[in-house]
Amino acid sequence: MKNRFVQLLVVLVSLIGCRNAEPADTTGSQLAAPVVPASQIFADDATINRYESAIQAFMQRNFGARGFNGAYLIAKDGEIIREEYIGYRDPVLKDQVLQEHDAFHLASVSKTFTAMAVLKLWEEGKLSLDDELSNYFEKFPYKNITIKMLLNHRSGLPNYTNYLDVYGWNKKKLASNLDVLASLYKMHPPIQFTAGRRFSYCNTNYALLALIIEKVSGQSFPEFMDEKFFIPLQMNDTYVFRPEDAAGSMPSFEANNRRYGLEFMDLVYGDKNVYSTVRDMLKWDQALYSDSLFKPATLQAAFTGYSYEKSGMRNYGLGWRLTELKNGKKIVYHNGWWHGNNTVFIRLPEEKATIIMLGNRYNRGIYKAKQLCDLFGDYQQSNNLFQDPDSDGSVSVGGGSE
Template sequence: IISNCLSTFFSDHIQMKNFIFYTLLISFFAPGCYYSTIKKNKPAASPANDSVVHQPAISEAEFKRYYNASEQFYEHILERSQFSGEFLVAKKGEIIFERYAGYSNISTKDSLNANSALHLASVSKTFTAMAVLKLWEEGKLSISDEASVYLPGFPYEGVTVKTLLNHRSGLPNYVHVMEQLGWNRKKIVYNADVLQFLVTNKSKLQVARPNRSFHYCNTNYALLALIIEKVSGLPYPQFIYENFFAPLGMTNSYVFTMSDSLKALPSYNYKNKQEAFTFLDAVYGDKNIYSTVRDLLKWETALSYGNMFKQSTLDSAYAGYSYEKKGIKNYGLGWRMLEYPNEEKIIYHNGWWHGNNTVFARIIKDSATIIILGNKYNRNIYQAKKLFPAFGDYATEEDTEE
């Protein structure tokens, strides 16, 4: 490590008479060399279309401070709880700390690595929301339109694209009600089935008045995926690939469809038992994006430092829309948030599906990113909040699973 750090200072042919001088030089530079060596290069965000701008590097002192805090969190919170998954902390798009632990497949003992795509669970909603907002920017839809404009036969008045985005639609969660009302568990549910179920069973479903209160609901995002398909003319997986994954170089990311059944990595419960595929596992938009921590850092870098979206669009996405309850928790358009009294925000989303649980947290003002993807259920993943104070005054009791 030391010789690499000093390679620019002298050649390989050091004369003996300079031995004392170089010994002193080594002792002076060695501490900084260690941290500069372990710093990882910022992943290529990609941009064929120049969608990301360069950010200045952080200082060695900053790097050391954030590295130590991240290492302590990993060792005391994740590693001690038999974490299986991927963990990455970044500042200004630069990787500070990165770890991979556990197996991608317990049966074969294949270890997880930087190319292992894990199920993002509800972190997938961030892509669905931004896809809708991209179509809005392009003038192809209006978020104030009622959903029925884009979903023929949709019978719920007052439900708009916006209330789907911010979970104020009042619709019931298909994950719970479809089986309750008799859906055959042997028949796989697709997005079109969710819509048809809402149409057919309107008289049997308890539906709240739209835009009266916040109610987190996967149905909203299953319907948004259908709206994306209707407006764009493309299947949702293709739209996400062409507009986000390909331009940003997210080479290990994909939207799961049944054709991906053989390559999709399994997940496990806390007892290391593999979770079974269920009749609800083919619906996308609310879930079913697979990705890696490095690919998600590219997504974050494009959102924070790029020109993929107008600032006005991002401002709309990161605004809170639900203030019925006191506190700092709120929801924007596809993003959870913590709104502090000093007007600072943490923009994030958590997720849980089967054995996968995930955290994608973005400390906007301090340009920090915390990403945790687990493939064996572990509630300690949601303790990512304990890392927030390392980057500023962000104390919180937030512990939302998704």
């Protein structure tokens, strides 16, 4: 935890900057947001208590009865407002309490790394987003599908997590990314719709993107991610899962504490299988504000919605979910769920605020973390996040689940 002075500073910055924040200067090589001027430092205990009560009430409302096993971090301008590690690596044995270096399976939050890796290759001129998959996979059995359609889930491809076992995959054999590719040729499950017609979330898209990264870069997917992101950003506890990591990686559990073992789809990466910590994910968040990692045009492409055939606030960019509110606010985020792992990674670029919640025991309450966006601005995720305390000292927190 940060000390109380730092909490005091960060809470005030949240209050001052949440409505009219100016974009930070991200030129040069600095990855983190600039220091807030000392003239903005002022707050009282009531303000601090207001924030602390809201966060504590959120945790109590959503996890008080069922419990939370994991870690969460809330930050503004790269400074941590609140950070907690609750529970154990193994909630049954209870032999090791969770600590800051314990890396969680990010599940589909991994897609943010895969997408940005593709966009890095695009920046470097090594591929085009309009390239068809037949450019990379000889005689690919589905026509007119581009890299961009994989990124924004408009390919229409069938989802391997749904069809592999239905089409007779031997569950005693651990499938690889190449196996997923081969299954499209051999099993030829029907396409969902004509390529580009609409949005449909599909893990196959990102399993194939990882193969394209390998083909273009000449490196394995884990090696490429290490070289381009994890090592330069000093994300020292972050890695792509490989079979040799099975013994030491964080296990996951059902809500009833049944432990998941290694199952037949657990080696496929790109759509999942990045492990990380809340602090490393904050480094990833902050790096996305720096021109030294990506060009502004690349980030704009990533955070732009591509599926407007249906009305509504929800959309999908290139590896990022989006909530686009009528008041102009935008939530850039991704959720994850694989086995007992539930994960949330939320970015509020206008306020440079970050909400990260990672758990390894199944609990859908984690997805309600979007309510916490209203700590920083009018994101309309919770109508009563800052209501006065109830008689028992708690603060009521409303809103539905993601």
